[in-house]
Amino acid sequence: xxxxxxxxxxxxxxxxxxxxxxxxxxxxxxxxxxxxxxxxxxxxxxxxxxxxxxxxxxxxxxxxxxxxxxxxxxxxxxxxxxxxxxxxxxxxxxxxxxxxxxxxxxxxxxxxxxxxxxxxxxxxxxxxxxxxxxxxxxxxxxxxxxxxxxxxxxxxxxxxxxxxxxxxxxxxxxxxxxxxxxxxxxxxxxxxxxxxxxxxxxxxxxxxxx
Amino acid sequence: xxxxxxxxxxxxxxxxxxxxxxxxxxxxxxxxxxxxxxxxxxxxxxxxxxxxxxxxxxxxxxxxxxxxxxxxxxxxxxxxxxxxxxxxxxxxxxxxxxxxxxxxxxxxxxxxxxxxxxxxxxxxxxxxxxxxxxxxxxxxxxxxxxxxxxxxxxxxxxxxxxxxxxxxxxxxxxxxxxxxxxxxxxxxxxxxxxxxxxxxxxxxxxxxxxxxxxxxxxx
Numbered sequence: 410x411x412x413x414x415x416x417x418x419x420x421x422x423x424x425x426x427x428x429x430x431x432x433x434x435x436x437x438x439x440x441x442x443x444x445x446x447x448x449x450x451x452x453x454x455x456x457x458x459x460x461x462x463x464x465x466x467x468x469x470x471x472x473x474x475x476x477x478x479x480x481x482x483x484x485x486x487x488x489x490x491x492x493x494x495x496x497x498x499x500x501x502x503x504x505x506x507x508x509x510x511x512x513x514x515x516x517x518x519x520x521x522x523x524x525x526x527x528x529x530x531x532x533x534x535x536x537x538x539x540x541x542x543x544x545x546x547x548x549x550x551x552x553x554x555x556x557x558x559x560x561x562x563x564x565x566x567x568x569x570x571x572x573x574x575x576x577x578x579x580x581x582x583x584x585x586x587x588x589x590x591x592x593x594x595x596x597x598x599x600x601x602x603x604x605x606x607x608x609x610x611x612x613x614x615x616x617x618x619x
Numbered sequence: 620x621x622x623x624x625x626x627x628x629x630x631x632x633x634x635x636x637x638x639x640x641x642x643x644x645x646x647x648x649x650x651x652x653x654x655x656x657x658x659x660x661x662x663x664x665x666x667x668x669x670x671x672x673x674x675x676x677x678x679x680x681x682x683x684x685x686x687x688x689x690x691x692x693x694x695x696x697x698x699x700x701x702x703x704x705x706x707x708x709x710x711x712x713x714x715x716x717x718x719x720x721x722x723x724x725x726x727x728x729x730x731x732x733x734x735x736x737x738x739x740x741x742x743x744x745x746x747x748x749x750x751x752x753x754x755x756x757x758x759x760x761x762x763x764x765x766x767x768x769x770x771x772x773x774x775x776x777x778x779x780x781x782x783x784x785x786x787x788x789x790x791x792x793x794x795x796x797x798x799x800x801x802x803x804x805x806x807x808x809x810x811x812x813x814x815x816x817x818x819x820x821x822x823x824x825x826x827x828x829x830x831x832x833x834x835x836x837x838x
Contacts, residue, residue, distance in 0.1 A: 466820045467813040468781035470792060475813065478799070479806030482623065563686030567785060574689050578696070587697025591689065599684035 413580050414593065420576035421597040427493055427572060428559045428601075434498030435558065436551075439505035446510055457506070464503035470564050472496050477568045493565035501558045508550035512543040545616045552609030556602055573597060624804075628811050631798040635808075638794025639815045645711060645790055646777045646823075652716030653776065654769070657723025658758065664728055666753075682721040688782055690714050695786045711783035719776050726768045730761035766834055770827040777823055778816065791815060 445457030464472065476485070477492040487495065516539050524534040566575035577594035581587050628635070663675045682690065695710040705713070734757050742752040762769070784792035795812040799805050 466817045468778040470781040471813045475809040482806040560686040563688040585700050587700045591693045595685045602684040
């Protein structure tokens with residue numbers, strides 16, 4: 410067990426790295442998609458809606474396979490790690506877009522109306538009135554998305570990224586100690602999951618409207 | 620770069636449909652399992668003596684904190700090594716079912732707690748036993764109030780069922796992989812599989828909406 414433990418720590422770091430990179434990509438895509446869905450332009454609305462619907466309506470695994478195995482057929486050659494980050498990022502972006510849009514909608518209409526009445530422009534209203542209130546409401550749903558992303562990152566083991574689940578699978582096969590191996594991998598996942606969960610709890614309380 | 624040609628899919632259409640059919644069956648059976656065990660776990664955590672409730676709680680905690688893929692590996696490849704040999708299909712259904720049972724249990728537990736205390740008091744005062752109260756009064760209301768999140772868990776289950784292809788269950792992804800191994804056309808087959816998932820997803824969503832509307836009306 411001591412012999413394999415360093416491999417697991419290294420693998421856990423890869424899992425964290427993939428999750429963080431995919432999270433950044435996902436947030437950017439989600440913000441764009443939410444903005445597109447809420448814009449006045451019918452074309453942007455259609456694009457945003459289509460993106461969210463397609464990526465939420467199909468399995469993440471298939472999205473990764475299309476990108477990694479199907480990509481070369483349409484001229485997209487990615488190494489496993491890049492395909493994993495992009496695939497996970499685009500997938501979670503669709504879910505996060507709905508979290509962001511939900512929070513923006515949840516801010517009372519009266520707030521916008523009042524701000525506009527006292528002379529704020531549309532952009533100022535969004536920037537100074539709606540956003541600060543919506544940001545608080547986003548913390549929890551985006552936190553739930555991030556935890557789902559971390560657990561979903563196990564899927565990239567199927568396109569041979571050497572992360573935590575891949576490493577666990579390899580050692581379950583070679584050591585014949587399934588429960589110890591599962592225990593170590595599970596423990597590492599749970600440390601990360603519950604660390605994110607407490608961070609989200611902290612932020613949610615810190616920025617709660619009393 | 621080779622041109623895309625979706626006509627390669629045509630000869631394999633039956634194979635893909637069979638895969639989609641198995642995906643639907645997996646979703647229904649694992650969904651039923653996750654529903655029953657969701658109620659069971661929720662009731663255990665709330666009412667069972669500590670020696671039973673705590674292990675269940677710990678189990679839920681572990682299953683919520685780890686990826687489904689890892690859980691499937693443990694159930695299918697891991698248990699064999701201590702002499703428990705579960706066939707792939709059963710391992711897939713059990714893995715998916717337990718994974719989502721934990722999420723359902725969390726929702727149902729909150730639903731049970733939210734049922735008005737007066738309901739229990741009323742049932743007890745007209746002579747219902749504790750178990751009867753739970754069975755006929757509290758749980759039905761808890762389930763009805765939590766139908767939407769249980770429904771979204773089922774939708775998630777449909778998509779996550781794609782993961783069991785890694786332990787060799789012949790569902791939709793596996794069918795696509797089989798066709799790809801003969802044709803070397805991953806893009807066309809995975810896109811077709813994605814389209815079939817999308818359709819299954821739409822059907823399930825429509826079914827759930829309809830069900831939820833009926834539940835609303837019956838109140």
